[in-house]
Amino acid sequence: MKVTLLLLLMWAGGAQAADCPRVVFSANPNYPPFHWVEDGKLVGASIELTERVFRELGVSAEARYLGPWNRVLRAAELGQIDMVAALKVTPEREVYLDFTSARFSANPMAVFVRANHRIPYGGWTDLIGRTGLVARGDRFGDGFDDFLHEKLQVMSSNDMADGFANLQRGRAEYFVTSYLVGSAYLAATRLDTTMFPLSPMVNSGSIHHGFVRQSPCLKYKGAVSAKLVSYEADGTTAKLIEKYDQLWRKRSGNQAE
Incomplete structure (x- = not known):
């Protein structure tokens, strides 16, 4: 009886650990029009699209402002968040991030x-x-x-x-x-x-979403990739980038006056 109870507790604990009740993600706070911080909150094309993706998948998601870019990456490395939105794929980041196969956008x-x-x-x-x-x-x-x-x-x-x-x-x-x-x-x-x-560009470049490897929310990587493909193909991503590009230019211009 005790052995059975112990096994049930172990199974329940493992199931809970593998669950993903909410995806907490962050991004570079100074990278418009993709993402930037405004009044203590992350806004931008990647933020709106990512929130839409998880909403359509029926998954709760929170865009969390963590401070400077290095702090965001460190939080991902330590497993304190579940995903980083729209960043370059590099070998050092792949140690702790598992990137979507589909890109969020081109970013030369x-x-x-x-x-x-x-x-x-x-x-x-x-x-x-x-x-x-x-x-x-x-x-x-x-x-x-x-x-x-x-x-x-x-x-x-x-x-x-x-x-x-x-x-x-x-x-x-x-x-x-x-x-x-x-x-x-x-x-x-x-x-x-x-x-x-100057021309030519340094590279053609692209940015992808990176799921934290130790996060239980990694299970959504494939579904998110499929959504990113769909949104880039139908023009949604480009429209959002243009929307937030104009919004950021307008707000920044007003502040400069």
């Missing part, structure tokens, strides 16, 4: 420079010997991270805004960040005449 990376200090650029190797900037915690994928660490001289900024501020001050010759995010930021802050992206 670009080299931004000052208009009064253009540099000759036709690809990665033209950055060698020049001082650059990247935002702390950012990763670029497609082999550029290894190239950056092995070949380039870069400094870290706190976030994208700090990176552009340092570029504008002349503390570096270029700043590598998302083409979409960087362009939106410069337009919203009316700095798009003083800094601009």
